[in-house]
Amino acid sequence: MEYFLIIVSAIFVNNILLAQFLGICPFLGVSSRLSTATGMSGAVCFVITLATVVTYLLNQYVLVPLGLTFLQTISFILVIAALVQMVEIILKKISPSLYQALGIFLPLITTNCAVLGVAITVVTKDFAFGGAAPHMLNLGQATVYALATSLGYGLAMCLFAGLREHLAGCDVPKAFRGLPIALITVGIMALAFLGFSGIV
Amino acid sequence: MSKWHFITDGFVKNNPTFVLVLGMCPTLATTTSAINGLEMGLATMFVLILSNIVISLIAPKVPDKVRIPVYITVIATFVTVLQLLMQAYTPAAYETLGLFIPLIVVNCIVLGRAEGFANKHGVGESALDGIGVGLGFTASLTVIGLVREILGSGSAFGWKFIPGDGILAFVMAPGAFLVLGFLMVLFNKYLAKK
Numbered sequence: 001m002e003y004f005l006i007i008v009s010a011i012f013v014n015n016i017l018l019a020q021f022l023g024i025c026p027f028l029g030v031s032s033r034l035s036t037a038t039g040m041s042g043a044v045c046f047v048i049t050l051a052t053v054v055t056y057l058l059n060q061y062v063l064v065p066l067g068l069t070f071l072q073t074i075s076f077i078l079v080i081a082a083l084v085q086m087v088e089i090i091l092k093k094i095s096p097s098l099y100q101a102l103g104i105f106l107p108l109i110t111t112n113c114a115v116l117g118v119a120i121t122v123v124t125k126d127f128a129f130g131g132a133a134p135h136m137l138n139l140g141q142a143t144v145y146a147l148a149t150s151l152g153y154g155l156a157m158c159l160f161a162g163l164r165e166h167l168a169g170c171d172v173p174k175a176f177r178g179l180p181i182a183l184i185t186v187g188i189m190a191l192a193f194l195g196f197s198g199i200v
Numbered sequence: 201m202s203k204w205h206f207i208t209d210g211f212v213k214n215n216p217t218f219v220l221v222l223g224m225c226p227t228l229a230t231t232t233s234a235i236n237g238l239e240m241g242l243a244t245m246f247v248l249i250l251s252n253i254v255i256s257l258i259a260p261k262v263p264d265k266v267r268i269p270v271y272i273t274v275i276a277t278f279v280t281v282l283q284l285l286m287q288a289y290t291p292a293a294y295e296t297l298g299l300f301i302p303l304i305v306v307n308c309i310v311l312g313r314a315e316g317f318a319n320k321h322g323v324g325e326s327a328l329d330g331i332g333v334g335l336g337f338t339a340s341l342t343v344i345g346l347v348r349e350i351l352g353s354g355s356a357f358g359w360k361f362i363p364g365d366g367i368l369a370f371v372m373a374p375g376a377f378l379v380l381g382f383l384m385v386l387f388n389k390y391l392a393k394k
Contacts, residue, residue: 019373021229025308028224070284073302074276081269110272113225113306120302175389179221180381187377194374 010148023114037161041154052146210332217340237345241338249330256326259319
């Protein structure tokens with residue numbers, strides 16, 4: 001039951017883009033076409049889940065026992081950067097077609113604050129679902145949380161890319177062209193997602 | 201006097217929020233009130249100035265291939281310093297800004313200035329650039345925070361002058377996108393040089 005609540009909460013109620021404002025830069029950058037948006041979502045999904053598992057273990061078995069939790073920020077970002085680099089090298093070797101699809105997005109992901117944001121959230125924040133007492137996530141829950149969050153990222157990204165493809169053909173006033181109209185559209189989408197609040 | 205433009209450029213010509221459109225996540229997330237926006241802007245400026253200074257000093261000695269990891273390490277170091285300082289001296293602000301303080305590491309403004317300015321210029325110019333861009337960012341965040349605070353809770357810098365509840369949506373997520381969108385329209389129309 002708790003896993004189900006984590007999934008619903010992470011995808012809809014606390015959508016990472018529309019409610020938590022993480023990973024906005026790539027969201028606005030690559031969402032003008034649906035095909036690039038799906039590619040980016042796939043790459044983000046993969047990296048967020050992997051990075052969260054690795055940084056969770058690093059935190060639990062290295063930083064906490066040694067009393068070095070103040071090094072979280074610096075060690076997590078280095079782990080993420082190394083991980084992205086490694087994923088890129090491995091993908092290139094074992095699955096050139098997947099590398100073709102995700103390749104150009106991978107270097108961008110290091111500076112996607114959604115990755116670092118989720119990694120820090122799962123090791124610092126207390127979660128409370130379905131009336132249970134607030135507690136830290138265990139490894140399984142953290143993994144599910146990371147996966148669901150990144151699916152929520154993909155959902156918002158693909159919905160927005162669909163809207164933006166339609167927007168491209170509209171006659172928008174000059175001062176609104178480009179980003180302003182995109183931001184206003186996201187605002188209205190966020191208003192719609194606000195309707196999910198309170199269900200978990 | 202000729203170096204004055206490094207500071208003023210950050211406000212209009214190179215405004216990080218409205219022209220370069222960098223660092224959107226903290227811009228949207230922390231501007232629930234004018235004070236929060238101001239605090240986030242100052243925190244970012246602190247990291248920006250120090251990392252600009254250090255990177256301009258070490259840039260000539262860093263091999264080209266590893267420069268990005270080196271820059272990120274420098275930035276992450278100053279963010280950790282900032283975290284410890286804020287925990288000690290401004291615990292209330294540290295609580296409100298929360299996750300977005302460690303996330304200054306991945307704020308594209310800081311890495312963008314390191315890569316785009318500090319590694320090609322001297323120490324003095326880089327420090328001035330850090331101050332200018334930092335002030336521009338702080339000013340934008342404060343303005344966005346002010347508009348959201350007035351519409352959302354009827355107050356400015358915590359001083360309540362409109363009775364009643366205000367439009368709650370403007371303090372929540374949708375308001376952030378809408379206010380930024382409309383402010384960008386005004387900026388494009390009246391301030392941006394054609």
